[in-house]
Amino acid sequence: MEEIVLAYGRYKDLHHTASLSEKIRILHQVIRQDFSYIDRVAVALFDRNMNTLKTFVQSAKDLPLQFYECLMDNAPSLMEIKARKKSRLVNDMSVFENGTHEHTKKIAANGYQASYSVPLFDSRAFIGMLFFNSYQKNVFLEQDLAKLDLYAQLVNSLVVNKLQSTQMLLGTFRSCLSLVSYKDPETGNHLERMARYARLIARELAKQGNPGLSDEIIETLFMFAPLHDIGKIGIPDSILLKPGKLDEDEWQIMQTHSAKGREIIDAVAQHLGLKSFDHISLLQNISGSHHETIDGKGYPNRLKQDEIPIETQIVSVADIFDALTSHRSYKPAWSNEKAFEELKRLSGTKLNSDCVRTLIENEPAVKEIQKQFSDDPE
Ligand code: C2E
Ligand code: SIN
Numbered sequence: 001m002e003e004i005v006l007a008y009g010r011y012k013d014l015h016h017t018a019s020l021s022e023k024i025r026i027l028h029q030v031i032r033q034d035f036s037y038i039d040r041v042a043v044a045l046f047d048r049n050m051n052t053l054k055t056f057v058q059s060a061k062d063l064p065l066q067f068y069e070c071l072m073d074n075a076p077s078l079m080e081i082k083a084r085k086k087s088r089l090v091n092d093m094s095v096f097e098n099g100t101h102e103h104t105k106k107i108a109a110n111g112y113q114a115s116y117s118v119p120l121f122d123s124r125a126f127i128g129m130l131f132f133n134s135y136q137k138n139v140f141l142e143q144d145l146a147k148l149d150l151y152a153q154l155v156n157s158l159v160v161n162k163l164q165s166t167q168m169l170l171g172t173f174r175s176c177l178s179l180v181s182y183k184d185p186e187t188g189n190h191l192e193r194m195a196r197y198a199r200l201i202a203r204e205l206a207k208q209g210n211p212g213l214s215d216e217i218i219e220t221l222f223m224f225a226p227l228h229d230i231g232k233i234g235i236p237d238s239i240l241l242k243p244g245k246l247d248e249d250e251w252q253i254m255q256t257h258s259a260k261g262r263e264i265i266d267a268v269a270q271h272l273g274l275k276s277f278d279h280i281s282l283l284q285n286i287s288g289s290h291h292e293t294i295d296g297k298g299y300p301n302r303l304k305q306d307e308i309p310i311e312t313q314i315v316s317v318a319d320i321f322d323a324l325t326s327h328r329s330y331k332p333a334w335s336n337e338k339a340f341e342e343l344k345r346l347s348g349t350k351l352n353s354d355c356v357r358t359l360i361e362n363e364p365a366v367k368e369i370q371k372q373f374s375d376d377p378e
């Protein structure tokens with residue numbers, strides 16, 4: 001009996017509402033009991049639209065590749081693994097010494113000498129790669145691979161499960177938006193741009209050492225940012241679409257959109273049985289708190305400073321910057337210069353100054369996003 005209890009105890013954390021990062025970390029510990037030479041377990045996700053592979057979660061002492069994205073075309077070896085649907089063992093990474101790509105160099109520069117790479121699939125669709133790396137060369141034995149493949153299947157299921165719950169949530173919210181004939185005044189590419197500004201800020205803050213922003217959080221933030229104003233489906237069109245300034249009563253109603261958003265998300269999550277979905281709180285915070293300001297004078301709850309989660313502060317800056325630089329029924333589009341001046345004015349009192357500074361410092365990337373997702377018909 002004791003054996004069984006112990007065995008269960010060893011894996012029970014996998015069932016709890018841990019994030020995928022945490023699950024991979026636990027699994028890595030378990031794998032090390034069999035194969036002590038495995039020093040890194042990493043999952044990179046495939047982005048079909050961009051044809052890129054981006055770092056997602058990893059368990060390692062060092063974190064050699066973070067916030068990193070590479071074009072599949074620049075990684076012929078990964079293309080081959082994807083095409084042939086076969087894993088690849090490289091027991092001595094020095095074979096890559098000449099003419100390799102940035103990601104492999106970074107892995108090698110951190111002292112990794114061997115790698116076993118396994119493609120991940122959802123049914124037939126390629127969804128990403130799993131990497132097992134070791135600091136030692138020639139340690140992966142032929143007979144170990146069968147068991148490693150089994151672990152890889154487990155990781156595959158965890159990743160698919162995570163992607164499917166996210167897809168289900170996003171799909172449901174998109175259906176909500178279209179069913180309620182939601183005439184969003186924030187038309188065009190507002191949501192595309194603001195999600196990318198949010199990711200840009202988050203990645204830069206993470207590189208500057210913000211410990212709360214892992215790849216997993218950043219990607220989830222990117223997916224959820226466009227839902228920040230979902231509560232506006234509960235605002236009457238006469239207010240939402242009003243050309244010109246809102247009167248005091250209208251403004252009071254408009255302000256309820258963030259609390260309404262949170263209620264909608266709570267209800268949907270409950271109906272879908274996703275109450276314990278690992279990042280539901282991220283979505284709740286983004287929709288419910290994106291109009292809180294750090295001086296405690298925002299709405300609906302007058303949260304202050306660190307009471308507002310960093311992801312939400314990031315979304316506020318991204319949203320406001322795009323609102324300022326876009327045409328609205330109540331205002332013309334501002335230039336980037338004017339919008340940056342306005343953000344600086346709000347910085348430190350209303351908005352997180354690191355987020356504002358980071359966005360402004362990355363003007364070239366901002367312009368690139370504006371070019372790619374412009375609202376001009378041509
Ligand atoms: P929105 O248009 O997406 O704007 C998002 C946020 O960007 C605003 O949140 C505000 O923080 C910022 N913002 C937008 N335009 C300006 C501006 O000209 N100056 C400054 N300093 N900040 C700006 P806020 O104020 O909480 O408004 C929330 C939503 O309420 C807006 O979302 C919009 O849908 C609506 N709204 C706000 N004011 C008016 C208005 O005068 N007329 C109409 N029709 N709607 C308004
Ligand atoms: C990675 O480990 O994240 C990619 C490096 C490789 O191609 O082995």
Ligand code: SIN
Pocket residue numbers: 291293320346350351
């Ligand atoms: C904000 O809501 O963050 C800024 C509103 C303002 O002070 O103009």
Ligand code: FE
Pocket residue numbers: 228229257258290291
């Ligand atoms: Fe809003």
Ligand code: FE
Pocket residue numbers: 186228229319323
């Ligand atoms: Fe918005």
